[in-house]
Every structure is written in structure tokens, then in C-alpha cells.
Amino acid sequence: MNSSTQTANTKKQSQPKKAGLIRALWVISYSIVVTGKYCLKTLYFAFFSKKNMRSKVDKILFDWSSRLVRAGRLEWEVEGDLEAQVEEGRRVIIMCNHSSAYDIPLAFTALPGSIRMISKKEMFSIPLLSSAMKAAEILSINRQNRQQAIKDLKIAREKMESGIRIWMFPEGTRSANGEVIPLKKGGIRLAIDTNALIIPVVMQDIYQVLPNKKWLKMRLHQPVKVKVGQAIDCREFDVEHRHELSELVYNSMKRMLEERNS
Numbered sequence: 001m002n003s004s005t006q007t008a009n010t011k012k013q014s015q016p017k018k019a020g021l022i023r024a025l026w027v028i029s030y031s032i033v034v035t036g037k038y039c040l041k042t043l044y045f046a047f048f049s050k051k052n053m054r055s056k057v058d059k060i061l062f063d064w065s066s067r068l069v070r071a072g073r074l075e076w077e078v079e080g081d082l083e084a085q086v087e088e089g090r091r092v093i094i095m096c097n098h099s100s101a102y103d104i105p106l107a108f109t110a111l112p113g114s115i116r117m118i119s120k121k122e123m124f125s126i127p128l129l130s131s132a133m134k135a136a137e138i139l140s141i142n143r144q145n146r147q148q149a150i151k152d153l154k155i156a157r158e159k160m161e162s163g164i165r166i167w168m169f170p171e172g173t174r175s176a177n178g179e180v181i182p183l184k185k186g187g188i189r190l191a192i193d194t195n196a197l198i199i200p201v202v203m204q205d206i207y208q209v210l211p212n213k214k215w216l217k218m219r220l221h222q223p224v225k226v227k228v229g230q231a232i233d234c235r236e237f238d239v240e241h242r243h244e245l246s247e248l249v250y251n252s253m254k255r256m257l258e259e260r261n262s
Contacts, residue, residue: 080228099207200229
């Protein structure tokens with residue numbers, strides 16, 4: 001990503017419109033089938049072809065997410081340069097607002113590097129998906145169990161040191177109206193504990209693509225802008241100043257969401 005703005009749209013944008021019932025049901029069904037297909041592909045490589053597994057998973061995640069983004073007919077662009085802000089060897093946590101089911105596939109489609117999510121532990125109870133997520137190095141941190149949390153943090157630190165960029169939603173839940181919700185303490189504490197570089201990212205207007213828990217109110221051809229903010233170095237903060245760090249990340253995300261090009 002060398003330029004300040006990259007676009008993955010068709011040359012001629014269509015006007016956003018609500019998807020009909022048949023189209024919405026098709027997208028849902030297609031997304032389930034495609035997700036199952038790429039879960040199986042991940043497990044195939046994990047069992048039979050482990051060489052260069054991470055790069056294979058990078059491609060799988062990109063292919064999977066790109067298909068979902070195309071199915072939803074998103075018209076998206078990236079503003080800002082993530083790659084230019086990352087020093088070699090630094091641990092990186094990408095913190096993004098959360099207001100649509102399309103946040104995840106668009107992240108894997110639009111942003112560079114070996115990105116892996118921190119997922120809710122409930123996702124690891126779903127057959128097939130849980131096995132594929134583990135094989136793909138998707139992480140989970142159990143803050144309810146101190147001993148397990150310590151182990152999870154150690155794994156997260158090791159993954160970051162090996163080149164993985166952790167992607168997380170610091171709000172902890174989806175916003176219903178696209179505005180930033182006050183951040184939970186877990187993500188901020190993780191960033192401090194690992195001396196990470198936080199990259200704030202927002203997806204402007206993505207909540208209009210698929211409102212929270214409203215699958216049949218999908219909008220097609222919705223323009224979405226992925227904004228990459230200024231990196232924040234967590235080596236400058238300790239646990240006692242976690243609230244200042246949280247406010248800094250929150251204000252950065254809020255400002256980017258509210259800014260509109262004239």
C-alpha cells in the first residue's frame with residue numbers, strides 16, 4: 001500500500017440500494033457455503049501440506065473475504081498507509097470500530113500483512129469453524145480465567161513477534177448506528193502488556209451495508225471508506241495510564257469517523 005488512497009471499486013459506481021429478499025437470502029447462503037469451503041481448505045493444508053502454512057492462510061483469508069465483499073457488492077476504498085507506519089519487528093494491534101458483519105471480510109480484503117483476529121471464545125465452540133480458526137492462528141483471550149489469560153497473552157505476544165498483526169474490535173460489541181462505543185479495557189490492556197503499536201482503523205458507513213442483526217436489510221453498492229489512523233506507541237504507557245491510552249484511541253477513531261471529505 002504505497003499511496004495514501006487505494007480504491008477497489010468498479011470504475012462506475014452504482015447507487016446504494018436495499019437488497020431484495022431473494023438477493024439477501026442468496027448472499028447469506030453463499031456466505032455460509034463459501035465459509036465452509038475455505039474452512040475445509042484450511043484444514044486440508046493443516047493436515048497434509050503444512051509448509052508455508054501462514055502464507056497459505058493469508059491467501060485463503062483474502063480469497064474468502066474478497067468473495068464475501070463482492071457478494072455484498074461493497075464499493076470501498078482505503079485512506080491512509082498502514083504499512084509505512086510499522087517498524088520492522090514491532091508488535092502490531094489493529095483496533096477497528098465494529099458496526100457490521102462485513103467489518104471482518106473487508107479488513108482481510110483491504111489491509112496488508114498477516115492479519116489475524118482476536119475472536120470471541122464462543123466462536124471456538126462451532127464445529128469445523130473452530131478447528132479451521134485454530135489452524136489459521138486466530139486467537140482468543142479468556143479474561144475470565146487468570147491462568148488461561150496469562151497463557152493466551154503469551155501466545156498473542158509470540159504471534160505478534162513472529163509477524164502476525166492482531167486485529168480486534170476494542171468496543172467489544174457492534175454499534176447499531178455506526179458511532180464508536182466506549183472501548184472495553186481488555187484490548188487496551190493487551191496492547192500495554194505486549195508493548196504493541198496500535199493502529200486505529202475505522203470503516204466509515206459500513207453499518208449501512210448490513211445493520212446489526214438485520215440480515216434482510218442489506219444494502220448493495222454501499223460506498224465504504226476504510227481509514228487508517230496515526231499509529232500509537234504503547235511503550236509510552238503503563239497500566240496506571242491505561243485510561244489515557246483508551247481515550248486516545250477512542251478519540252482517534254471517533255474523529256476519523258466524523259471527518260468527511262468536502
